[in-house]
Structures are given as C-alpha cells and as structure tokens.
Amino acid sequence: MDKLVLKGLKFRGLHGFFEDERINGNDFEVDLTFVTSLEEAARTDDLSETIDYSKAHEIVGSVMNGESKKLIETLTFLIGQKLYSYFPMVDTLEVKVRKLNPPISGEAEHSEVTMSWPR
DSSP, rough: OEEEEEEEEEEEEOOOOSSHHHHHEEEEEEEEEEEEOOOOHHHTTTTGGOOHHHHHHHHHHHTSSOOEEEEEEEHHHHHHHHHHHHHHTEEEEEEEEEEEEEOOOOOOOOEEEEEEOOO
C-alpha cells in the first residue's frame, strides 16, 4: 500500500480544558496519513483517483474551526471519523493533533494525540 501525508496543517481554535483557552484560543497542528493505493492516480494523473488535499483540509477545518472542545482526543476523533467517512478508498487513516505550547507549569513544545482507523 501507498501513503499520502499532509503534515502541519495549522489552525487557531477555541479548544482546551481551561476556560481561558476556550476564550482566547490555542494554536494547533494536524497531520494526516492516508494509506491507500495511489497507482491509478499516478497512472492516470486524475485527482478523482486520490485524496483531494483541499477537501481533506476543509474537513479538518470544519472541526478545528467548529464547536469548542475540551480535549484534543475529541478533536482527533471527530477529524478521523469525518475523513474516514468521506474517503472510502482509504485502507488506513492516521490523524495527529498537536496543541502548541500547552498550558502546563513547565515548558513544552506541544501535546499530541494520535489515532488510527483501519478498514
């Protein structure tokens, strides 16, 4: 199987456990890994035979710019469910959501959740 990866999709969202995060927002990054056959798309040079980046970004954006959620686990799950439903040709989907500069007492670059959907 082949892989198509979209890495570092950036969003500002009103998500987080603390009220301040849901008011002022946080910066997030999302990575997507689609495992599927890319041979037909490569052979035909036809976008309809592969993952449309714009549509994938739109789907992720609908979650990240949507209703405020407390947990990045919830964001990851919602993104995955929507993408998995929209792209039935995908054999396996992996979604990573990172919250940059998470609100903890020490320094941290990000927190991250990874979830997978095998068919």
